[in-house]
Amino acid sequence: MSTRGIIWIHSSPAALRSHVEWALAGVLGVPAHLEWSPQPVERGSYRAELEFDHHPGTAAAIASAFRKWGRLRFEVTEEPSNGHDGQRYSFTPALGIFHAGMGVHGDLLVSETDLQQAMAHGLDGLEERLAALLGTPWDEELEAFRHAGDGSTVRWLHQVG
Known part of the structure; x- marks a missing residue:
């Protein structure tokens, strides 16, 4: 069984580019040579994209x-x-990691338990707690980096074996 996915590296210091490729090769089981381009939003950093076809959990x-x-x-x-929900992960140095399940139409899946916990503290701060469940702070921070890559090409890397 396989699934498709995409990796957006919005900004990476130059020194980490080879480490990123080695990490991808370790996960995907095939060499990963990314096409890096300068990231104009953050001087001295680079961006790359890669689509993959691999097993669920990749x-x-x-x-x-x-x-x-x-x-x-x-x-x-x-x-x-x-048998597997989709997944979305976002990371920024300031916010850390965000994870949410993703439905077949690209909507984020928020569990009943997470909603109950957000509502358990009352209305004060509810909007911020719901925004965090939806990844809004990550989207806001990454938006400028996403637009810097408009028009870039994406390569496919298929599972081997």
């Missing part, structure tokens, strides 16, 4: 491998597949 493994460096800004999504 997005989690990639996000786990990337987050340890702390200086990357990235997003990884994985489409739903038979």
Whole structure:
């Protein structure tokens, strides 16, 4: 069984680019040579995108491998597949990691338990708690980095074996 996904590295210091490629190769099981381009939003940083076709859970493994460096800004999504919800991971140095399940139409899935916890503290601050469940702070921080890549090409990396 396989699923498709996409990796957006919105900003990486030059020194981390080879480490990012090694981490991807470790997760995907094939060499990963990204096409890096300068990230105009953050001087001295670079951006890259890569689509993948691999087994469910790949997005989690990639996000786990990337987050340890702390200086990357990235997003990884994985489409739903038979028996598996889709996944979305976002990371910024200031906010850390965000994770949410994703439905077949790209909507984020918020659990009943998470909603109950958000509502348990009353109306005061509810809007901020709901925004955090939806990843709004991550979207706001990453938006400028996303637009810097408009018009860039994306390459596919398929599972081997």
